[in-house]
Every structure is written in structure tokens, then in C-alpha cells.
Amino acid sequence: MAGFQTRKSKNAAMMGLCMAAAGIGLAWLALILGALLWKGFSGLNLAVFTEMTPPPGEAGGLANAIVGSVLMTVIAVVVGTPVGILAGTYMAEYGRFSKLTTIVRFINDILLSAPSIIVGLFVYELLVRPMGHFSGIAGAFALAVLVIPVVVRTTEDMLLLVPNALREAGAAIGAPRWIVIRSVAYRAALSGIVTGVLLAIARISGETAPLLFTALNNQFFTSNLNAPMASLPVTIFQFALSPYEEWQQLAWTGALIITVAVLTLSVVARGLTGRRETR
Amino acid sequence: MSSVSAAMPRSAAATARDATVRRFALSDAVFRAATRIAALLVLLILGGVAISLVAGAWPALSKFGAAFLVSQSWNPVTENFGALAPIYGTIVTAAISILIAVPIGIGIAIFLTELCPRPLRRPIGIAVELLAGIPSIIYGIWGLFIFAPFLQTTVQPFLINLFHGVPGLSGLFAGPPYGIGLLTSALILAIMVLPFITSITKDVFDTVPSVLKESAYGIGCTTWEVTRRVVIPYTRVGIMGGVMLGLGRALGETMAVTFVIGNAHRISASLFAPATTISATIANEFTEADGEIYTSSLIALGFLLFVITFLILALARTMLLRIEKRTGA
Numbered sequence: 001m002a003g004f005q006t007r008k009s010k011n012a013a014m015m016g017l018c019m020a021a022a023g024i025g026l027a028w029l030a031l032i033l034g035a036l037l038w039k040g041f042s043g044l045n046l047a048v049f050t051e052m053t054p055p056p057g058e059a060g061g062l063a064n065a066i067v068g069s070v071l072m073t074v075i076a077v078v079v080g081t082p083v084g085i086l087a088g089t090y091m092a093e094y095g096r097f098s099k100l101t102t103i104v105r106f107i108n109d110i111l112l113s114a115p116s117i118i119v120g121l122f123v124y125e126l127l128v129r130p131m132g133h134f135s136g137i138a139g140a141f142a143l144a145v146l147v148i149p150v151v152v153r154t155t156e157d158m159l160l161l162v163p164n165a166l167r168e169a170g171a172a173i174g175a176p177r178w179i180v181i182r183s184v185a186y187r188a189a190l191s192g193i194v195t196g197v198l199l200a201i202a203r204i205s206g207e208t209a210p211l212l213f214t215a216l217n218n219q220f221f222t223s224n225l226n227a228p229m230a231s232l233p234v235t236i237f238q239f240a241l242s243p244y245e246e247w248q249q250l251a252w253t254g255a256l257i258i259t260v261a262v263l264t265l266s267v268v269a270r271g272l273t274g275r276r277e278t279r
Numbered sequence: 280m281s282s283v284s285a286a287m288p289r290s291a292a293a294t295a296r297d298a299t300v301r302r303f304a305l306s307d308a309v310f311r312a313a314t315r316i317a318a319l320l321v322l323l324i325l326g327g328v329a330i331s332l333v334a335g336a337w338p339a340l341s342k343f344g345a346a347f348l349v350s351q352s353w354n355p356v357t358e359n360f361g362a363l364a365p366i367y368g369t370i371v372t373a374a375i376s377i378l379i380a381v382p383i384g385i386g387i388a389i390f391l392t393e394l395c396p397r398p399l400r401r402p403i404g405i406a407v408e409l410l411a412g413i414p415s416i417i418y419g420i421w422g423l424f425i426f427a428p429f430l431q432t433t434v435q436p437f438l439i440n441l442f443h444g445v446p447g448l449s450g451l452f453a454g455p456p457y458g459i460g461l462l463t464s465a466l467i468l469a470i471m472v473l474p475f476i477t478s479i480t481k482d483v484f485d486t487v488p489s490v491l492k493e494s495a496y497g498i499g500c501t502t503w504e505v506t507r508r509v510v511i512p513y514t515r516v517g518i519m520g521g522v523m524l525g526l527g528r529a530l531g532e533t534m535a536v537t538f539v540i541g542n543a544h545r546i547s548a549s550l551f552a553p554a555t556t557i558s559a560t561i562a563n564e565f566t567e568a569d570g571e572i573y574t575s576s577l578i579a580l581g582f583l584l585f586v587i588t589f590l591i592l593a594l595a596r597t598m599l600l601r602i603e604k605r606t607g608a
Contacts, residue, residue, distance in 0.1 A: 010503060014503040021383045025473060026406055036421070039424070082317075086318075090315050111325060114588060115533065117558050118584060121331075125335045145324060176306070178306060205414075206414020206417070209558070212566065233414065255416070258414055
């Protein structure tokens, strides 16, 4: 056995390294957020939200991209959330001990971390190629595919936390199973399920890869879901890689807007579950 | 119930009750079927992804065959495509990022479970997880405009000078410092997978029974010795699962890498050289690809990525399930 002093100094050294690791992690976060604020804030003004994306060399805003992003996100959530909640309900309620649940859980966890660009290719083959052109609806569909696994996972987890005594009480007064689920289990797990939806929105509002070849991009304002549609992430991608200064500035400002939105959503989501834990 | 009510004269109330029960049974069956269909839909999505990728990749795969995997050529003009350069770039960037992120991620997990004062635990944990929440395009734009110029002007010239003339290493750190390239991508990926590794490692560290740790402390072990000899061996499978999950992320990450990899279809020995990955190639070229074979080759790349990440993620989940079973969660 090594000497007492050596062991103590080895311990101090390793613990110092662990602390340094935590410092590195926090420093990266600070560096990235700092750069975003620094570069993005200077371009932030009302025109960003009211004007369209400009041609090279002119001033403009990101209004059409923001509207496109919001539109596709809303459709994706409206389509994906019910499917996710129903699937999560099957796994936690009707099929809690069935073989199917085990398989779905495994596959869902894989979908949860699967590369999003593959979802883009899938929707391209499924919708864009048969339709013959890029469209906002294809983009929304790609995002919906990303929403489902997040919602499935949180819904199942949250429903499993609901005590069985509550369900038994519902069944004892003669309520059929689906009313027990609707009025007891959903109500008890509500904040958790909402958290899941918020996390899903946070996840898809920054997604770029699945939109690149589904919704493509559009320099003009459109609410036509059958036409290519601008989105904030794809616009940032295009503008950041351009040689024009105005475009690069808009890219930074857009990046700031997305990050603030996404981080606010995830902090709110955490706040919801945090309150439940302490209650 | 119906046999009882059949023997007696049926009252209006009993008939109404029967109707209600039948309605309940029907609506319950409908709801049950709806949830089951939704669950099956999840399986259908994965199946649909696999089928559509195979169908889209078929023209390229049948034309090039196995040569697609080993050819380095990527020529849209002569329509001759091979996946070796993107595969190489994907594996090298992911491997380097994991090498960097694993020690740091485990270090943060140890800090959070053993060293950190309790009131600070939650804020620091959330801060690290916020890193996971930042969209990948933000990492991309930050990497391109802030991080790559920094590497180009300071770190890369330093490394080139440092390893100049050292056999083996001088080849790895050679060539003009572009700023963008393999190493830059790997570093950005390391930051991106760090929170995944940290949060899973922290979770599995929390599954170690206190009794085990306390008995090690009781015989006079230092914190490091407890971690090294008790906590890490006990949670090895879980840590491996977390690392695999991070690896899956790093292999499939698209936007951040697309910004800083340089998109060059060649394999160079130097880590500073521009290269490409599977996902960056697809993101960069897909909308501009004309011709059946070009598009199909890009989808074939996507199919390769799908197979690789599916295997890695399945392995990761299996490992994590083993830990879960042990703790009886």
C-alpha cells in the first residue's frame, strides 16, 4: 500500500481534475452564450421581427423565417403530441406488462437519439419525392416524427409515477378504464406530460437538418403549406455561410432568438417538474 | 348481470344501466385500440425509415455494390461515388470527441456526486444540461466564427511547431492551419456529447448503494479510491452505455459539423485538414444533387449512418437496461 501522504496527494490531484472538468463544462456554456449575446444583441431591433429576409447587401429582417418556424412547429406539435400521448398511455396503462411495450420502449429510445438528418431523408422519400416539390407540410411532418419519441417517453414515465391506488379508487366507483385514465391518471400526470411537450418543442425549434430537404427555404413570406417554407434554423445556416455581412449579422441575431426561446422552454419545463418533485 | 336481470322484470333503470355499460365497454375498446395503434405507429416509423432508405439507396447500391464502401472517389461529373472518405471522417471525429468528452464527463459526474456542495448541485447540473439544450446550429455558427479562428491563430500553429519533426505526431499535426477541419469538428462534438455522458454517468453513480461507499470510507479510503475502486467498477456497464449513447450522438450530429468540417472528399493523415462526414455530406449536397445516382448515393450514405447508429444505440440501451434491472427500478 502506498504511503499515506502519496494517497492523500493523489486524491487531491484527482479531485482537482474533477473540479477542473466541471469548470471546463461551465466555461464552455459561458463562452457560447457570451458570444451569442455579444454578436446577436447588436443586431436585435424591431425590423428583425417585421421585415422579410433581404437579398444580399440590403437590410432586412427574419419575419418570414420566424413565421415559418412557428407554423411548422405548431403543426408538428399538433400532429405529434396526440400520437405520442396515446402511445405512452398504451405503454403505461393498457399494455404495461405486454411484450409489445418492451419492444416499443426499446425502439422509441433509439428513435429518441437517432440522427435527425435521417428523419429528413425519410420524409424526403415519403412526401417530397411523390409530391415532386419541397413543401412546408413535409417540413412539419419531419418535425412531428421528432416530437413523437420525446412525448412517448415522458408520458410513459409520468403515468408510471401515478400511484395505482388512485386508479383502483376510480375503478371501485365503477368508472371504465378509459375514464379512469382520462380523469385520474392524466390529471395526476398533467404537469409531467406538459413538460414532455415543452421539451419536444424545445428540441424541434432548433432542428435544421430535417428541414433542409423537406421544407427547403423561401426568401418570401408564405403561409402556403404546399410550397417551400422558410424557417429560422435553415435561414441561419444559409446566411451564416454567406459572404455578406448583413446576412451574417442576421444569422447571429436569429441564433440568439432561437437559443433564448429554446433555453427558456427547457427552464420552464424543468420548473414544472421541479415543483412537482418538491410538492 | 344480464342473467339476473333476465329472470326479473326489467325496470327502466336496469335497461338504462345496461346501455351505459355497453357504451362504456365500446368506448373503452375504442380508446384501447387507439392507444395500441399509436404504440404500433412508433414501430412503423422506424420500419418506414429503414424501408424508405433502402428503397432510395437501391440504385446506388446495386450499381456500385460493395465498392461503395471502400472507394474514395466522389465525382458527381462521372457519377462515380464511394463512401470511404465520409465514413473515415465520421469515425475519426466521433472517436476523438469521445476520447475528449469521456474523461471530462466522468470528472463532472464525480464532482457533482462527491465534491459539490449540496445547494450548488442542482444549478450546476442544470447548467451542464443546458449545453445539451443548445441547438446544434448554434454550435455550428459559434464554431465557425469564434472557435475556428481562435484555433487557427493560436492552438494550431502552436501544435504544428510543438510536434514538428517528431515522427508520427508531425504527420497528425501537419499542414496549413485552416481553422476548420477534423480536429475542430471533433472538439465541437466533444462539447456537444459532454452533457449526455455527464448526465447518464451521474445517474448511474447515484445507483451505487451508500453502504458500499461508506464501508470503503470506513476502512480509510480516500474519495478518489472510493470512486476508482468501488463506484466506477460497480457502474461500469452504465458508464459504457452512456458513452455509447454519446457516440451515437457524435456519429449522427449534422449541423455543427457541417459548419466546421470543410467538406472535402479526401482522406488526409493530418487532423488539421478539411474532411467530411456522412451527415455533413448529405446536408451540404442533397438539395444540389442532380441525377438519380447522385441522390441515391447520398441516401445510401444516410442508410449507412442509420445502420451504424442503430447498432450503437441498441448496444447502449441494452447496457443501460442491465443497470436498471439490477437496481430494480
